[in-house]
Amino acid sequence: MFKKIISIVFLIAVGCFFTVQAWADAQSVISITGEVKQPLYMNMEDLKKFDSACVRLNEVSKDKSFHGVFYFHGPSLQALLDLAGVRKEASAFSKLVDLAIVVRNKKGEQVVLSWGEVFYRNPGDIIVGIEATPIMPKKLGDPAFAQEIAPNMVDQLKRNVGLPTLVVANDFYTDRCIEEITNIEVVDLHLPIQGKKGESIFSPKVTVISGKGKSSELKKISSYPQTALFAKQVGEGKGFHGFNKYKGVSLSVLLEKAGIKPDLNSVIIASAPDGYRSLVSYGELFLSRAGAEIMLADTVDNQPLKKTGKFMLVLPNDLSADRTVKSVDKIEVITLKKEPRVYIISIGCSETKLITLEALSCLSKADAFVCSDELKNSLAGYIGDKPVLFNPIHSLEQIIHKPNPNLTQEEKEKLLKEQRAKEVQKVIAALNEGKTVAYLEYGDPGVFGSGRFLKDYISEDQIEIVPGISAFNVSNALLKRDPTCNGSLVITAPRGLKSNEPLVKAIADQGETLVIFMGLKELPTLVPFLQKYYAGTTPISLVYNAGYTEKEKIVRSTLQEVLKANEKESEKWLGLIYVGPCLN
Incomplete structure (x- = not known):
């Protein structure tokens, strides 16, 4: 089913078809998400279908450590983003020049590029390398030079390169060339626009704001080392x-x-009083020799800037001048450093066909997972060999209670709490290591979700819930009825229902629809309880295995006949119960 989803996405989006076949790393998927028209999910075989550029990379990081010399082949990052269709969903500033591109790998590392350095430079400058060939020194085997060739250099040349690799060929230092990338996210910072388009944009000073909120003002730059260039x-x-x-x-x-x-992980935003702004990445500014030519200018053709404001941001190596900012009044440094968090992600109520694009995007950002064995297999392309901290199925109430039938309810609850406290420590440890954890949840995480206990141990600020399709949503579609025909609908579970008889009576009196989760197993005791308030002829529908294409089924009956109808069904857990006249 997962293969089918990927194929459909590509077929609809771009009129082409990428199969999803296994490769060396459990069908590893690279995703392109964020501010794009069509998120993409591709494996290595898919990437091979693009036109390939060849780039030589002499890998030396800023700490002067050597990591090899390689020829990389692969598609340009620009081509991949063009296919996804970079766009802004809703922004007061429509131009794309203030977008950032965050690239992450399976180790949890991330680097940041600017939209401008990808789209206003030659496409071959930044590629996604899918093949790497070491360039060996010709005199490597010559005994006369054996003492001059460092063993570490040879080790680096012979190492296994983690593919796909982000290759930023126009960086002098290669710190941004990270291996085994898994996610490329286009990010809109959604910064507010202070000024109004069309108003006077002249600004007599520049405010420089650091990432920590500290600021300083510049009214002149003559005291700084001066540089001149043509653009x-x-x-x-x-x-x-x-x-x-x-x-x-x-x-x-x-x-x-x-x-x-x-x-x-930092970006620099230069903006003008009328709201025009551009984004420059830390990497293009400090890791590339061309970055030294990105200038805050105060003169043009030997004359002070006047009509265009006192200061102008000039990027002479861009092939388009659209990142030029006239009358710069603010330069702000913003960090996009990933804060560790827990994503409680709905993957739908059944097969992966019901997973949302937002859920897939968040899967790509995770460094560790909490999931069932079934999900580990069906989402192997996203999980790969990232750690699975525990299986939450083992901490469900009914699973804990089953091998301990002789314990009191209080003892069972204590055992459940101890089990969950032990497991959640693994999540906390991952967060303390700076990792983002994805807790994969069936259905709607906010309705009887298995991850509700996390909030008892982890700050709410560190938890983000990603909504998805519930069995309730699918069941409503299968029923083809309006369960709200009398104005209201009540969702509950057997325990809450039996402890609130006045509520049940009120629902029955008003003819509202009652929807019961986790009630199939308790149907023999639920029916006589409901018959105290409902007539025996009241319609009741049982929806089994909602969302599982081959197994989903509806049984329509009445309160007085439903137990007999249910006896024929083998499923006693995955189902919803609907009660009320709206089911007619």
């Missing part, structure tokens, strides 16, 4: 409109003087 002004709208000489201070120097510390 071609070619815009997306007006085309070529100038070749100018700019003078000012390198943005990297400006930020270093302001005490901004290096962070691969």
Whole structure:
């Protein structure tokens, strides 16, 4: 079923078909999510169907450690994002120049690129490498040079490269070239726009705001080391409109003087009073030699800037000038560092055909999982070899109670609490290590969800619930009735129902629909209880295995006949009970 989902997504979105076949890493999937028209989920075989670029990468990180020299082959990141269709869902600023692109790998590492450095540079500069070939020194086997070739260099050249790899060829230092990437997310920071389009944009000063909220003001930049450069002004709208000489201070120097510390997860937003803004990534500014030419200028063609404001952001190596910001009044450093959290993710009530795109996106961001064995297998492409902390099925109330029939209810509840407390410590330990945990939940996590106990141990700020399709939603579709025909509908479980008889009486008197979760096993005791308030001819429907295409079934009956009808069914757990006149 999972293979079918992926195929349908591609067929509808782009008119092409990518099969999802197993490869060395349990059908590992790379996803493209976030601000895109059509999220994509691809494995290595899918990536091979794109046109491939070849890039040589001399891997040396900023700490001067050597990691090998390789030829990488693979599709450009620009091509993949074009296929997904980068767009803004709802934004006061419609241009894409303030978008960030966050790339994550299976180790939980992430790096950030700007939209501009991907789309306003040549496509081959940034690729997703799916093949890596080491470039061995020609004199490696020559005994005369044996003493001059470091063993560590040879080890790095012979190492297994984790594919797919993000290859940022235009970076001098290769810290952003992370291996075994799993997720590419296009991020809109949704920053508020302070000014109004069309109003005077002249600003006499620039406010520099660090990631910690500290700020400083600049009214002149003459005291900073000055640099001059030429820039071609070619815009997306007006085309070529100038070749100018700019003078000012390198943005990297400006930020270093302001005490901004290096962070691969940081972005820099430069904005003008009218709301126009552009995003620059830390990596393109500090890891690339071209980053030194990104400038805050105060003169053009040897004249002070006037009409365009006192300061201008100039990016001379962009192939389009649309990231140029006139009359810069604010430069803000924002970190996109991933805060560890628990995603309680609905994967639907049954087969993976009911999983949402948001759920798939969050799966891609997780470093560890809590899930059943069934889900571990069906979502193997997303989970891969990431750790599964425990199986939550083992902590369900009925599973705990089954081998302990002689315990009192109080003793059973104590045993359940001890079991869950022990397991949740694994989640807390993962959070303390900076990992994001995905707790995979069937149905609606907010209605009788198995993960409800997490809030007793983990701060609400660290928990994010991802909604999904419940058995209730699927059952309503299968029934083809309006369960709210008399104005209301009540969802409950046997325990809550039996402890609140006045509620049951009120529901019956008003002819409202009663929906009972987890009630099939208790149907023999529920029916006589309900008959105290409902007539024997009251319609009742049992929906079995909602969402399981081959097994889902509806039994329509009445209160006085339903037990006989249910005896013929083998399923005694996965089902919903509907009671009320709206079922006619």
